[in-house]
Amino acid sequence: MKTxxxxxxxxxxxxxxxxxxxxxxGVMITARDAAHKWMIDTYVRRTRTPAGDDEQVYAAxxxxxxxxxxxxxxxVVAGLQTKQYAFKAAGxxxxxxxxxxxxxxxxxxxxxxVIGKGGMGARTLAACREVPGxxxxxxxxxxxxxxxxxxxxxxxxxxxxxxxEAMWVIEVEDFPAVVTMDSHGQSLHAAIEKxxxxxxxxxxxx
Amino acid sequence: xxxxxxxxxxxxxxTSTDLPADVHRALNEAxxxxxxxxxxxxxxxxxxxxxxxxxxxxxxxCQDTGTPIFFVRYPAGWSGRAxxxxxxxxxxxxxxxxxxxxxxxxxxxxxxSGNNLGDEAFPSLHFEEVEGETxxxxxxxxxxxxxxVGAQYSLPDDRLGADRDLQGVRRAVLDAVQQAQGLGCAPGxxxxxxxxxxxxxxxxxxxxxxxxxxxxxPDPALxxxxxxxxxxxxxxxxxxxxxxxxxxxxxxxxxGQHRLPACYFVTVSYMCWAxxxxxxxxxxxxxxxx
Numbered sequence: 001m002k003t004x005x006x007x008x009x010x011x012x013x014x015x016x017x018x019x020x021x022x023x024x025x026g027v028m029i030t031a032r033d034a035a036h037k038w039m040i041d042t043y044v045r046r047t048r049t050p051a052g053d054d055e056q057v058y059a060a061x062x063x064x065x066x067x068x069x070x071x072x073x074x075x076v077v078a079g080l081q082t083k084q085y086a087f088k089a090a091g092x093x094x095x096x097x098x099x100x101x102x103x104x105x106x107x108x109x110x111x112x113x114v115i116g117k118g119g120m121g122a123r124t125l126a127a128c129r130e131v132p133g134x135x136x137x138x139x140x141x142x143x144x145x146x147x148x149x150x151x152x153x154x155x156x157x158x159x160x161x162x163x164x165e166a167m168w169v170i171e172v173e174d175f176p177a178v179v180t181m182d183s184h185g186q187s188l189h190a191a192i193e194k195x196x197x198x199x200x201x202x203x204x205x206x
Numbered sequence: 207x208x209x210x211x212x213x214x215x216x217x218x219x220x221t222s223t224d225l226p227a228d229v230h231r232a233l234n235e236a237x238x239x240x241x242x243x244x245x246x247x248x249x250x251x252x253x254x255x256x257x258x259x260x261x262x263x264x265x266x267x268c269q270d271t272g273t274p275i276f277f278v279r280y281p282a283g284w285s286g287r288a289x290x291x292x293x294x295x296x297x298x299x300x301x302x303x304x305x306x307x308x309x310x311x312x313x314x315x316x317x318x319s320g321n322n323l324g325d326e327a328f329p330s331l332h333f334e335e336v337e338g339e340t341x342x343x344x345x346x347x348x349x350x351x352x353x354x355v356g357a358q359y360s361l362p363d364d365r366l367g368a369d370r371d372l373q374g375v376r377r378a379v380l381d382a383v384q385q386a387q388g389l390g391c392a393p394g395x396x397x398x399x400x401x402x403x404x405x406x407x408x409x410x411x412x413x414x415x416x417x418x419x420x421x422x423x424p425d426p427a428l429x430x431x432x433x434x435x436x437x438x439x440x441x442x443x444x445x446x447x448x449x450x451x452x453x454x455x456x457x458x459x460x461x462g463q464h465r466l467p468a469c470y471f472v473t474v475s476y477m478c479w480a481x482x483x484x485x486x487x488x489x490x491x492x493x494x495x496x
Contacts, residue, residue, distance in 0.1 A: 019245065034316065074269060075269050076265075076269045076271070076304055078304045089260075089267075089268065090269050091268055091270075094389050117351070117389075118351070119448065139249050139252040140351065140447055140478070141391050141478060141480040142252045142253055143260075143265075143270075144259045144265045144266065144267065145255055145259055147265070161316075162311060162317070164269075164270075164318070178245060178449075192387065192444060193387060195443055195450075196384050196444050199384075199442045203441065203442075204380070
C-alpha cells in the first residue's frame, strides 16, 4: 500500500506501477461530463467566450489542479439548503465518457491523477506518459464507504451544472484506489479487453 | 383510496440503502470464488463492506441512485392517476432526504430539476390494471453507468455469425458482456428480451431484472440458456470492476416477446452489482416491503 499526498510530483507518479494499491490524502476536485466540456470549450480549445464567474473559477482551478487530482464523481450531498455540505455517497462514475477531453485537460492544467472507474483509452494513456500522470481506479458503487474518506467539503464551483455535475472541492484522507493505467504505458483495461476478446472468439467457434 | 406517499418514500429508502438478500448472497459467493490477495477479491470485499455500511448508516449504496423505474400493478378501485401523483411526491421527498441524488436533467437546456422530477418519462412509471385485490409496486433504481452498456442486436448479425435462433441469441449476449467490460460495474445481472420492437424489447429486458437471482425460468429452453450464459460469461475473465477474475455476471434472466416477421431483436439490459430492487404490496390495510 502506497500513500500519496496532493499535490503530486512527477517522481510520485513515476514511482507508481500497474496494480499498486494507494491511499490518497489532500485536496481533490470532482469533475465529470459538464465540467470537462466547460473546461475544454472555454479554456483549452477556446471555442466559447468566458462568461459569468468563469474567470474566477478558472483561476481557482489552475491552483488546485497543478499536480492535483480530478475525481470522476457525482456525489449525493447533504446540507444543500444550509450550505453546510457533507458527502453522503461518493463513488466513482464511468470515466470513458471523458476520453475525448481528459488528455488535453491533464496537459492544460498539469493534472497528475485522474480517479474514476472502468478505465480510459489510448489518448489518456498517452497523456499519463507525457504529463506524467496516472489513472486510479476506485471501487464503483462503494459510495458510502468512499464518502467516509471525505473529511471536509471546502466548497463548490459551477453548482448550476446540478449537484452531480458541479465541481466539488474536497479534502480526503486515505481515499483507496488502484493504479490501472500508469505513466509507463501500461493499462490493465487494454490487457483485459484483449484477453476477454480472445476468450469470446474461442467461445464463438462452438 | 389510501394515500401511499409515505409508504413510497419508505420503498425508495429501502431500495436505495438496503441491497436485496439474494444479491447480497451472490456477492458473498463471488468474493469466495476469487483468489486471496487478488484485486478482484479486494474489490468485492470493499463492495460488501459498503453494503453493510450503507444499511447501517441509512445512506445510498451507490451515489448514482439512477432512474427510478416503477412497475405498478393495481386492482380495480385504485386510481392510476392518484398513484402517479403520490409516487412523484415521494420521489421529491426522498430526494430532499438524500436517499436519492437529483438526477433529472433537461436534455435541451442541460438544467437539473433538483428534485428528480422531470417530464412524463422521469421517473419512469409503468401501470397495469390487474385481477384480484393486491396492489404491487416494484421499484428498480438503475444507474447510468450500467444503462450506458445496454445493447440491442438485430439478427441475423453477420459479424457475430448470429442467426435467428437461440444460438444466435447466445452469441449476441456474450458479445454484449465482452463489450461492456467492467464499465457497468461488474459483476452485473443481465435482463434479456428476445423479440418485440426496439422499445418494447428494452422495457421487457428491464422487467426481467425484477426476478430473484435464484429463481428458475418457467421455459426449460430459456432456463438452460440462462445457466449456460452465466457460466460462459464468467469464462471471459473480465471480473469484478473489470479487474480480471472469475465472476463477471451474477445471473442472466431472459424472456421472449412476439415480433414482426422482419424483426428479431435481442436486447440486453445490464444491471450493476448494486442491483437495487424492492417490492411494495398492499392488501386491505396491510402494506409490506420485501
